[in-house]
Amino acid sequence: MVNPQTFRDQFLKRLDNKLHLEELFNYIPDAHFFAKDAQGRFINISQTWMDVRAISKEEDIIGKTDFDIHPKDLAQQYVAEDQRVMQSAKPLPNQVWLVPDRHGNLKWYLCSKIPLFGDGGKVIGVAGVLRDIKVAGSEFQSYQxxxxxxxxxxxxxxxxxxxxxxxxxxxxxxxxxxxxxxxxxxxxxxxxxxxxxxxxxxxxxxxxxxxxxxxxxxxxxxxxxxxxxxxxxxxxxxxxxxxxxxxxxxxxx
The missing domain is CATH 1.10.10.60 (Homeodomain-like)
Structure with missing residues (x-):
């Protein structure tokens, strides 16, 4: 079995140096960050995202997919949207999703995603940020x-x-x-x-x-x-x- 740290490092080395994962935070501050490869396997996640899902250490999530941690119907939708972002090679901001928290309760989040490019401009993954709709405040009055x-x-x-x-x-x-x-x-x-x-x-x-x-x-x-x-x-x-x-x-x- 591939070591999670090695697996992640190998993927990150393939990323185009012109693109930094932190760029995604320009969409929404104070958000939960994640990145996946083209096969939907988690490459990187923020501590805040780990806290939401009650994940104690990165090794418990790196290399796994949405199907390993989410209900099937939700995982299918998350993955379908990932594929949409990678196929279009364009950002997809402020999509609304139900996401289970550490207790399994469903909460509404706004999710923004961008494609990740490797050598030669080929899309090799996707990264995203999640933000609780309630935290979004007056920016999203319609949801309130x-x-x-x-x-x-x-x-x-x-x-x-x-x-x-x-x-x-x-x-x-x-x-x-x-x-x-x-x-x-x-x-x-x-x-x-x-x-x-x-x-x-x-x-x-x-x-x-x-x-x-x-x-x-x-x-x-x-x-x-x-x-x-x-x-x-x-x-x-x-x-x-x-x-x-x-x-x-x-x-x-």
């Missing part, structure tokens, strides 16, 4: 307007949530609310609620011994078969398979 909605879903995902009730929170019609949410977050309100519920279920599956039927109910699903179907659609495996696969590597906090 939906804070009430995000907070409500995170607090009430176990209950039945009507889209009309979410729209009422910010005094919009259902159609206006739906358009605004999709424009800002590139996801429908319904799919966001589903993701929050599935994420909550993932935490219970790996951190408790509760029955799957109980977890389904506590996560906002009133039909276990529907829960299982949606879980497979998002995670790629069944709830029981997910528990078996990740139970050993998760620490109950």
């Amino acid at each position: 307007e939906l804070d009430k909605v995000i907070a409500y879903v995170l607090e009430h995902y176990r209950e039945r949530i009507q889209i009309s009730d979410l729209a009422d929170l910010i005094f919009l019609s259902v159609s206006q609310f739906d358009r605004k949410f999709k424009k800002l977050y590139q996801i429908t309100p319904q799919k966001y609620i589903l993701r929050v519920r599935i994420n909550a279920a993932c935490q219970s599956l790996t951190r408790t011994e509760k029955r799957i039927s109980e977890i389904a109910l506590e996560s906002g699903f009133y039909d276990q078969s529907y829960f299982t179907k949606q879980f497979v659609n998002l995670m790629g495996i069944s709830p029981s398979e997910y528990r078996k696969k990740f139970k050993q590597s998760e620490t109950i906090s």
Whole structure:
């Protein structure tokens, strides 16, 4: 197995000297930094990013991919965007993403990425910065307007949530609310609620011994078969398979 330090150093030596990774911080200050090679393997990460994901040392992440540390559906989207940046060879600033924190809770981040060039101008990787939308402050007023909605879903995902009730929170019609949410977050309100519920279920599956039927109910699903179907659609495996696969590597906090 390749030594993580050697693996990273070999990649960094290939970078075009005209491009410095620090350049990315010109987009957004005080952000969480990462860099990957063309195969999606992490080459470099900031300490702040490690803190968000509760990674104790670089050796635990260098050489790994998003599929090693994130749910399948989220990893697929992160990687797809990386490929888009590398294929276009152009920066892609301020994209909105859901990212799990150290406790597995989903938070909204703004992500900016740039391609990394090697000898001869060939794209050999991608680098990015993440910034919590709430920290972005007045720069992103439109996102702040939906804070009430995000907070409500995170607090009430176990209950039945009507889209009309979410729209009422910010005094919009259902159609206006739906358009605004999709424009800002590139996801429908319904799919966001589903993701929050599935994420909550993932935490219970790996951190408790509760029955799957109980977890389904506590996560906002009133039909276990529907829960299982949606879980497979998002995670790629069944709830029981997910528990078996990740139970050993998760620490109950």
